Amino acid sequence: MQPRVKTWLFLMPAGLWFLTMLVLPLVVVFIFSFGERGAAGGYVPAFTLDQYANLPARWAAFRNTLTLAPIGTVVCLLIAYPLAYFLALRTTPKWRTLLLILVIVPFWTSILIRSYAWIFILGGRGLPTLISALGLGDVQLINTPFAVLVGIVYGYLPLMVFPIFVSLERLDKRLLEASSDLGCPPWRSFLNVTLPLSMPGVATGCMLVFILLMGEFLIPAILGGGKVFFVGNALVDLFLQSRNWAYGSAVAVTLVAIMLVTVTAYMRFTRRWAGGRDDVSLM
Amino acid sequence: MTDHNDTITREKFMAELWRYKRGSVTRRHFLGVTGLGTATAVLGAAMPGLMPRPAWSQANIGDRVILATWPNYHEPTNFEAFTEATGAAVQVNVFGSNEEMLAKLQAGGSGWDVFVPTNYTITTYVDEGLIEPIDVSRLPNYDASAFDARFASPGTVNDTLYAVSKNWGTTGYAINTAKNGDVTPTTWKEFWDMTMTNFSGRTMVHDYQLTTIGNALKYFGYSFNSVDANELADAEKLLLDAKPHLFAINSDYQPSMRSGDAWMTMCWTGDGKQLNTDIPEIKYVLGKEGGELWSDFYAIPKGAPHMDAAYALIDFLLTPENNAKEALFHGYPVADARTNALLPAELLNDPIIYPAADLLSALEFGAAATLTDPNRAELLARFKSA
Numbered sequence: 248m249q250p251r252v253k254t255w256l257f258l259m260p261a262g263l264w265f266l267t268m269l270v271l272p273l274v275v276v277f278i279f280s281f282g283e284r285g286a287a288g289g290y291v292p293a294f295t296l297d298q299y300a301n302l303p304a305r306w307a308a309f310r311n312t313l314t315l316a317p318i319g320t321v322v323c324l325l326i327a328y329p330l331a332y333f334l335a336l337r338t339t340p341k342w343r344t345l346l347l348i349l350v351i352v353p354f355w356t357s358i359l360i361r362s363y364a365w366i367f368i369l370g371g372r373g374l375p376t377l378i379s380a381l382g383l384g385d386v387q388l389i390n391t392p393f394a395v396l397v398g399i400v401y402g403y404l405p406l407m408v409f410p411i412f413v414s415l416e417r418l419d420k421r422l423l424e425a426s427s428d429l430g431c432p433p434w435r436s437f438l439n440v441t442l443p444l445s446m447p448g449v450a451t452g453c454m455l456v457f458i459l460l461m462g463e464f465l466i467p468a469i470l471g472g473g474k475v476f477f478v479g480n481a482l483v484d485l486f487l488q489s490r491n492w493a494y495g496s497a498v499a500v501t502l503v504a505i506m507l508v509t510v511t512a513y514m515r516f517t518r519r520w521a522g523g524r525d526d527v528s529l530m
Numbered sequence: 531m532t533d534h535n536d537t538i539t540r541e542k543f544m545a546e547l548w549r550y551k552r553g554s555v556t557r558r559h560f561l562g563v564t565g566l567g568t569a570t571a572v573l574g575a576a577m578p579g580l581m582p583r584p585a586w587s588q589a590n591i592g593d594r595v596i597l598a599t600w601p602n603y604h605e606p607t608n609f610e611a612f613t614e615a616t617g618a619a620v621q622v623n624v625f626g627s628n629e630e631m632l633a634k635l636q637a638g639g640s641g642w643d644v645f646v647p648t649n650y651t652i653t654t655y656v657d658e659g660l661i662e663p664i665d666v667s668r669l670p671n672y673d674a675s676a677f678d679a680r681f682a683s684p685g686t687v688n689d690t691l692y693a694v695s696k697n698w699g700t701t702g703y704a705i706n707t708a709k710n711g712d713v714t715p716t717t718w719k720e721f722w723d724m725t726m727t728n729f730s731g732r733t734m735v736h737d738y739q740l741t742t743i744g745n746a747l748k749y750f751g752y753s754f755n756s757v758d759a760n761e762l763a764d765a766e767k768l769l770l771d772a773k774p775h776l777f778a779i780n781s782d783y784q785p786s787m788r789s790g791d792a793w794m795t796m797c798w799t800g801d802g803k804q805l806n807t808d809i810p811e812i813k814y815v816l817g818k819e820g821g822e823l824w825s826d827f828y829a830i831p832k833g834a835p836h837m838d839a840a841y842a843l844i845d846f847l848l849t850p851e852n853n854a855k856e857a858l859f860h861g862y863p864v865a866d867a868r869t870n871a872l873l874p875a876e877l878l879n880d881p882i883i884y885p886a887a888d889l890l891s892a893l894e895f896g897a898a899a900t901l902t903d904p905n906r907a908e909l910l911a912r913f914k915s916a
Contacts, residue, residue: 287654287902289636304908307915371791387731389791390778472778473737476915484914488629488739489907490636 273503279496288490298497305498308481311467313505315392315477316460319399320407323456324449326400327407331448332441334408335415347412350405358402362469365401369394369470390472398466403459407452414448415441450517454510461506478502591618595839598623598631598645600826601782602800603697604847605859612846618839626781627738628901635660635831642831643840646696649684649825650740650896656687662830664691668841671849673868681825681865684895693827694848697862699799700885700893701741701822704783706793708811718748718817722772724794730775734783734795739910740896741796741822742769742779748819755897762909769913779914787812803861803882814882816889823893825865 283293334346353361367373369388379385388394418441426436464479478498485495595618609620623642625631628651634640636658647655655661664685666672674682677695685693703721707714709732715721725733735742744754746765756762777792786792787805797805802814828844830837846852854872857864863883864870870878878884900906 284904287636287658288632304912305915311915366785370786370789372789387777472776473780473914474773474776474778481911481915484911487633488627489904489911490629490633491904491907 276496276499279492280500282493282496284491284493288492290492293493298494299501301494302497302501305478305481308476308478308498309501309505311392311476312461312463312478312502315396315399315475316457316463319396319403319460320453320457322396322400323403323407324453327404327452328411328445328449331408331411331415335412335418336441350408354405359465359469362398362402362466365394365398365470369397389470390474392471392475394470395467395475398470399460399463402466403456406455406459410451410455411445411448414445414451418444446517454513457513458506458510461502591616591838591842592836593617594619594621595643595836595843596621596623596641597843598625598634598640598642600625600646602784602804603646603860603862605852605855608847608852608855611852612843615846616839616842618836618842620843627740629739629907632660632901640831641835643834643836644843645829645831646826647693647829648896649681649827650898651901652684652693652827652829653687653898654901655829656690656692660832661692662832662834662837664694664830665841666691669694669845669848671845673866676866676868678865678867684825685827685829693829694844695865696826696828696847697857697860698823698825698865699862699883700816700890701745701796701798701824702802702814702816703745704787704795704797704802704805704812704814706787706790706809706812709793712811714813715815716818718745718819718821721794721815721817722746722749722768725772726775729794732777732791732793733772733775734778734780734786734792735772735776736781736783736796737779737914738781739906740900742913743906743909744896744900745796745817745821746772748817748821751819754820754822754894755900757899757903757905759905762905766909766912769909770916773913773916799863799883800861803880806882807861816885816893818889818892820892820894823890823895825895826862 279290280298281294281296283291283295283297285291330350334343334350338346366389369375371387371389373388375386375388388397422440422444423436426440427433431439462479464477464483467475467477467480468483482495482499482502485491485498597620599622601624603624604622609622613619625634628648631645631647632651632654635642635645635655647661652661666674672694674691678698681698682695685691685695703718705715710724710728715724721733735745743762743765746768747754747756747761749768750761750764752758752761752764756765778786780786783792783795783797784801784805787795788809797814799814802812805812806814828847830840830844834840847856848866850866850868850872853864853866853869857869857873858877861883864873
């Protein structure tokens with residue numbers, strides 16, 4: 248009995264936190280999503296499915312999020328994997344530490360400020376000036392979906408690099424030697440040994456980046472010039488501008504539902520992909 | 531990037547950043563305050579406890595007062611002087627729209643002591659019970675008779691004074707005429723037509739239902755305040771046609787106008803004045819068809835935590851000497867004759883700040899209905915997500 252009480256006591260802070268900061272707000276949002284907007288905004292209790300019926304009005308926001316979030320995740324992966332591979336397998340320990348610090352350093356500054364820096368890089372006096380000086384024509388980069396994608400990849404890249412790096416660094420190098428001794432050329436060793444063994448890191452990185460991207464609103468707002476509209480931006484407007492809490496809640500509940508479905512499907516998929524091995528953990 | 535608004539110290543920037551991270555200010559606020567340097571908000575002192583209170587300060591009004599206001603709208607040295615005189619540090623929250631201010635007060639627990647609502651929102655605040663009546667006896671430096679009634683009267687609802695006049699102004703557009711053969715247009719029709727032709731990719735509109743929809747309505751000659759379904763449908767079509775040609779939908783337009791990325795933007799008086807002062811080829815235009823005339827107020831939200839400090843701050847800022855400094859800083863006209871008597875003639879004769887009577891007479895005050903009308907809010911959302 249005694250140890251059990253102790254366990255409960257230790258779990259209490261986390262449990263309370265979980266309950267008050269996550270479960271209760273979600274319950275409130277769920278209840279609000281069946282209500283109505285007050286005459287001057289806010290929430291009026293009701294039981295109606297009107298808010299859900301009105302979801303197609305935010306179709307564009309869902310479409311943008313569901314396109315750019317996966318694309319951003321894939322681009323992050325394509326850039327992060329070679330980088331992580333290089334860091335884990337092709338550098339001396341001394342250089343590795345230094346390079347790892349360089350990957351971490353951007354985290355010391357808020358993503359907001361770093362995104363602002365991109366306004367100047369992608370703005371008229373930045374890259375477009377260079378491009379037109381090279382005679383490649385006039386382009387507008389800022390306030391386009393491309394700018395948002397650049398910001399996303401830039402902002403989320405470290406979250407992809409680290410899980411992959413960790414899985415590659417833990418790789419037993421003797422396996423590569425064995426593969427080589429058995430006559431595998433390097434590219435086959437990579438495909439048959441390195442890549443499968445790094446899949447847990449890839450799966451974790453993709454999950455981290457994708458989940459955070461689905462809720463993103465800052466980068467589209469700053470680098471999209473208000474023209475690239477994510478679900479996150481729709482939510483900000485519904486709660487802060489039109490003050491339609493009921494509809495905003497319905498959009499939020501829908502986003503959570505989409506996330507649950509995609510994340511569950513993704514986990515099943517990666518489990519199977521990795522051959523059902525137990526060591527393939529996601530987090 | 532040459533004007534005096536462009537500086538924000540490292541300390542202030544970090545302070546704002548932390549407030550943003552804590553969630554005590556919004557993204558818009560943070561953008562407004564730090565927004566590529568158009569920063570004016572001031573933390574009177576980051577650590578009020580460390581500020582020595584002057585010994586001669588008689589009334590104890592507490593160590594802080596929290597003000598919710600608009601970007602580029604206060605002379606920072608006035609706040610410093612207030613803190614020195616009273617011991618209360620001024621904490622500033624900057625907002626991007628009246629809708630957002632209302633949303634924060636509706637949600638409750640804003641913690642504000644003073645806020646700056648625009649004329650058309652005050653009746654809603656009264657109806658929703660979100661605003662305190664003003665006790666004039668606690669504002670010794672406020673003199674109602676000195677104010678132009680046209681701009682001060684929306685502060686009175688049902689014969690009760692709820693808000694005292696801060697500034698008034700207009701919503702027009704700013705255009706970099708160097709990009710238009712030095713020709714300055716004069717109408718909203720030209721604004722939208724140029725957006726879709728020779729200014730394609732170079733125009734900005736506000737992220738704000740009142741002005742963006744209102745000025746699209748003016749293209750057709752409708753009322754700026756229309757909530758008529760057919761008229762709104764026309765405005766929506768225009769907005770959707772124009773959207774691919776827009777540089778951005780953002781109320782923080784000064785940085786892009788200054789950098790040359792944007793050539794034309796919907797614009798408020800003071801921003802137009804600030805841009806024109808630094809870059810003379812940027813002109814401020816009031817559409818002949820009309821548009822918005824507005825007035826802003828100081829008001830106290832229900833349950834303000836530092837009520838004494840709130841009255842002290844309003845009284846301090848409405849003292850003509852201080853109010854004149856405010857006007858010199860932000861370039862928005864004042865409705866107080868006592869303050870205007872202290873302002874230099876070139877400011878009072880400036881056509882941006884005090885437009886000609888015939889241009890002014892075409893303008894409309896925003897209507898309360900636009901604030902609460904769900905159709906206008908949804909229209910803007912469709913426009914942004916299209």
